[in-house]
Amino acid sequence: MIYFFIVLFLPLLGSVLLLFFNKKDKLAIKSTALAFSIATFIISVLLFLSFDYNNPGFQFYFEAVWIPHFDAGFRIGLDGMSMLLVMLTTFISPITILSSFSAIEKRDKEYYVMILLLQFAMTGVFVSLDLFLFYIFWELILIPMYFIIGIWGGKDKLYATVKFFLFTVVGSLFMLVAVVWLGFYVGTEILKTESGFTTNFIAIKEAINFHQIPIDIQKWMFLAFALSFCIKVPLFPFHTWLPDAHTEAPTPGSVILAGVLLKMGTYGLIRFNLELFPLASFEYAPLIAFLSVIGIIYGAWMSMVQNDVKRLVAYSSVSHLGFVVLGIFSMTSEGIQGAIIQMVNHGLSTGMLFLCVGMLYERRHTREIEEFGGIAKVMPAFTVFFAIAMLASVGLPGLNGFVGEYLTLLGAFKSPFLNSWAYTIFAATGVIFAAVYLLTMFQKVMFGTINNPHNLNLKDINKREWITLIPVVIFIVWIGVYPQTFLKVSEKSTTALVNKLHEKKFGGKPYVLKLDNINKKY
């Protein structure tokens, strides 16, 4: 339990502490930020080890009511899926910070304050078991991210950051309305609490599990939540903020955006949309699966024609996240397990691609593919890392990407909800296109001879960069070779969810609503 609190609050503590540093003392600021994030990671490993993956429910549950009048409280807990995503966050953060040492060249203090604050907010999103708290964390993310892109970004940073902000805010406003309505409905109609309102996620979940919300209302609720999450993912056609944000963000910003932030959307889809609105999910699954298949192909096509390496990788995210959403809305164990592992995978491999692109950018201050060529000769070690990241992203078996893509496609293929092979068949073409855009880019950037004199004296990666990349490679290979370490963590909670969905759709034993049990259970 104590580990859990440390993992959540240590970054915040670090962030606050950094405020009192002298801003000229850059080394101290950097090393403190790094120390805090590494400490958080270590504690999160301990947390991971004490996590019982045979328990499908929420663990380390903690509750403190804030506003009794609305029954809004500080409620946190972890199940398998959120455990993995918290691990992803604590893992990516030190790597991001390490890569910031060279990528961030001004206002260091503010930057590291922001990045630790961001880590706190991201962890918060994944552990919240209260809609009110979730909403706060969800919006809190925007503040540091807004500044990270807006201050430390590239030349069109303002356009990008405003676009990012507005897209997200529009989505989350719908979510806010839905949260309020849901809290009110559950509080007055089902649970009949004193205040007539609640944001207690578990109570809401249990309540509407027994006492189904009418389908018409579910549909509206579903859409409001889904819009917010799909923008974040981003699902086609809500994706246009992503290439801009990625391209303009500084390297660590892109890493964290791809690595963790996008996962909040897919996380939300599983946690709220599937969990709370099953009937609407059945209804809309084909539509969303269709959009994700479009996104897979469309994102890949966009990537094929980009001249800017970073924009190429950004569009590839649209394609890769399409697999995740497809897996989720297959509503099968295979699909959802695949989606969860694919969230982690995408964080690792795309995060690493951004790191590599950043390393090139720091050396050449350009990301135009045409400017490069023959880099393999001057940067042999870098080439190996870049190649691994690329191949993981291509979905080569033996590396992480394959496991996720395969399971999501399999899930979609056998899904009784989608009930068509077409989704998988079209989505699988994305695997071909991924090879096209990534290999072509790699060929143009790394192979051939050096024609541009600026590239002649590029330095191969240094020690710090080695240390940044090695841990990612370890996990890329680990998940590819032995994914069970991670798959089994979320297996039980996924199975529980899928069983529930299947029961709702295809019948099962009738349930009796027992209000008291819900409260006693936690």
Place this chain on the structure above:
Amino acid sequence: MYDLVIFIPLIPFLGFLITGLFGTKLKNETLIGTIASAAVGISFILSCILFYSLLNQHIENPVIVPVYTWISAGSFSVNISYQVDHLSVLFSLIVTGVGFLIHVYSIGYMHNDRSFARFFAYLNLFIFMMLNLVLSSNFLLTFLGWEGVGLCSYLLIGFWYDRKFEGTRIIWTGDAGNKAFIVNRIGDFGFIIAMFIIYVTFNSLEYQTVTELASGSYATYFNTGIMTAITLLLFLGCTGKSAQIPLAVWLPDAMAGPTPVSALIHAATMVTAGVYLVARTSVLFALSPVSMTVVAIVGVLTAFFAATIGLVQNDIKKVLAYSTVSQLGFMFIALGVGAFSAGVFHVMTHAFFKGLLFLGAGAVIHGLHEEQNIKRMGNLKSYMPTTYKTFLIATLAISGIPFFSGFFSKDEILWYAFSKGHWSLWLIGVTAALFTAFYMFRLLYLVFFGKERFDHHHIHPHEAPKTMTVPLQILAVLSAIGGFLGIPYALGFWFSSHPNMLENWLEPVFKNAQFIIYKTSTHIEIGHKIHIEEYILMLISVGVALLGIKLATDFYKKDELWTVPRKLATNNKRTFSLLYNKYKLDEFYFAAVVDPLMLAAKSFFWQVFDIKIIDGIVNGLGALTKDIGNYVRKIQTGIAQNYALLMMAGIIVIIAVIIFSS
């Protein structure tokens, strides 16, 4: 005992780790080469041990050796697990045996290369992946190997990444590597979808389970859409890996890689993975006559068209590449007519003689300082006697001269094609065999006979070092006598009732498929009876081979000026250029698929749809909000009279509404 199988792939993997991680530090070519070769050599010995125990111990079902659970989610679960049976051990022997020889050869060939260690790391990785492909007990691990060998092929084609290579839209060797990988991915797409259908149909990806279920109730599955879908999709994967029509385009460009790579990957082992897969899933193919027909037709067309292209090529490796495509076509003919063991037999003999041909070509290229154009060679037999002799043996073998290995395997295929009632397959096949004998002897004459057409001042041809010639000699012996493993009944009836040892060996693997074909076929099975036709056909094939050789001799050996072929080329310009440009298949794909797709993606989807429409709407909404704000702002004039006026107007309207509505 059979648990040893785990080490067969594992040891080359260790070799990969050592050479890959520490290779640059070792700096000692002999040491690196020895480690890498030894790794493969040990695997070969282990394969021999397995072979020996299979020989002495009759096993009814394959021995499965599970290692650990790889991926499991929901009801889906698949292991890393290996399978010991007659087919997997045979392939393992070919891969490690020929692989070992090529490793040794490469020590000499890659001498002084800047990235010597990297080369051997890739080679070991390749062997590891290839062994996973053939030893796996399930589709998914095979797929890992399948993609893994594709990766190694990609890495090795572009091994000299700073060298140029000529080809359609290809500038660098790496472009050729990309092409290979991407074209193969199209095939892999088929493989993946096939696996999904197999999984939902049989609820398993294990070969043994699928085979048992499918053959157990073959009557239910026979000729169903699902079986046809599975097998056609699998076969799409095979056309990619084994370079068959329509995905054959990548193999000729794969010659951009170092020559030992062409020998190992693009001739002897990887490209036969497609044959392996069909053989491994023979039961499924036997259940779908449609797919069998498709396999045979694709095979025969590829065999024929690739052979015609081979007639006019001038690059020594290109000729061999088209020859490989063509020979792979022969293997698929065999599979398509249900002669699975004949197909596998040809895989084996082809690994010997084509591996040898490529290695010989490598020795030639090496001796001539990277010259590959056969029109600029000639009379090398006086400079490179060993290479010449071994090359000659391989050429005789591939041309189908009696008692060399290719004779037995090719003839078996053609005989099966005929005897199962497909005389048209036989006819086209024989024509392709004619072309084969012709282009191979053309190659032999242009390279080793005639005038010396290379530049004497700069090029001093020399025989290759021992590390290169010894593997050539070993392969020459195998090419010469390897065929005796598969003596047809018609020739061996006098000493045994089952003289075809290879067929006997593979019998347990294919018995289910043969049973299904036997049960479902209307054609009467021939069995072991002597047919006079068989001798006639045999004579025809030999005659055809001799005819091809005679034509080549007349055209290229007797006549130093090559008058006839030149005249033929000038008189049939269009045909010649069509052949020379490989039927313009590359150009067709670019014009029909690649270019339109890229154009649509760039000028419509990106620049119009993404930027103008989606972002246009988003920015438009932003602008709209701004405009409305600007507009409405004007009401806020700050003049009290205006507000009072508006207020009055409002009150009047409200009163009016109240009055009129009541």
